[in-house]
Amino acid sequence: MTTFFIHHQEEFLRSLITFMVVLILKFVFTKAVKKVAKLGDFNKVRTNLIIKYISIALTIISVAVLTLIWSVNFKDLGALLASIFAVIGVALFAQWSILSNITAGVIIFFSYPFKIGNTIRIFDKEIHKTDENGEETFVIEDIRAFHLHLRRRNGEILTYPNSLVLQKGVALVQTYNEDTQDL
Template sequence: MKLPEIQLLETALVVLAVIVGRRILGGVLKKIYQNLDLQERRFRLINKIKDIILYAVALVFILTIWSVGQSDVLLFVSSFLTILGITLFAQWSLLSNITAGIILFVNHPAKVGDRVQVLDKDFNISGDISDIGLFFISITTDENNEITIPNSMIFQKMVKIGVQAPPKPQ
C-alpha cells in the first residue's frame, strides 16, 4: 500500500475508535448516572465534556497520522488562544459568569428544583431554580414568571435555600 492509503486507513480506524469509545463511555457514564442518581442536566454536561475530550484526542491522533508538524499545530493553538483571550478580556463579565456557572454547577448547595430566595435590597426574588446555565440561573417565581439572574450575581448576593412558598389564594 502507498502512504496516503495507509493514512486514510489509520484515519478511518481512529474515527471508528471514537464511535466505539463514545458508545462504551456513554454506557458507563449512564450506569454511573443511574447508580448515583445524578440530575439529568449534570449528566448531559458530563457527557458533552466526555465528547469534547474524546474528539480532542482523536484530532491529535489524526494530526499525527497526517504528519502535521508540531510547530504548525502550536501556531494554530496559540493563535486561537490569543483570539479567545482577547475576546474574553473584552467581555470580562462573560468570563466571570462562566466561571461562576461552573462553580455553581459543581459546588453550590442550591440545585435545580430547589426553592430559593435571593436577598437583595432592591429586588427580593424567590422561586424555584428551573435551570443553571453557563451564563444565567433561571428562577420560576410564584407568579409563574421566568427570571434570569447572571451567575456572578448569585455569588455577590446572599441566597436563602429551602424557603417556604407563600400560601396560595383560595
C-alpha cells in the same frame, strides 16, 4: 495510493486506537454523568449539556493526539494555531463572563444541593426585595448553561447568572416534593 497506506500503516493503527479510546471514554463519561444525574435527580437538559461539554473536550484532546501521531510540522502548525488563538483570545477576553457562567453551570450541575422546583434565598443586596416576612425567596424554574431562571412570589421571572450563584450566598429554603406536587 496503496503505497501511502503501506508506509503509514503504523499511524493508521495508532489513529484507530485513539478513536477507539475516545469512543470508550465518551461512553464511560456519559454513563457516569447519567448516573450522577439520576442519583441527584437532575434535569435531562442539564445532563445533556454536561455530556456535550465532555464530547467537546474529548474531541480537542483527540485532535491534539492525532497531530502528534501524524507528525504534523509544528512550525507550520504553530503559525496557524498562533493566528487562531490570537483571534480566539480576543474573543474570549471580550466574552470572559460567558465562559465563567458555563464553568459555573458545570459546577452547579455536580455539586450544588438545589434543583428545579426548590425555593431558595440569594444573599445579594442588588436583587433583594423583602416581603412581609422580611425575606425574598425564589423558586428555581430552570437551570441553564449560563443562568438560572428564578420566579419571585409575585410571578416575576428573574434571570440570574450562574457565576453569581457561586459568588453569593444561597440558602435552600424549601425543597420540591414530587409525590405531593407541593412546595
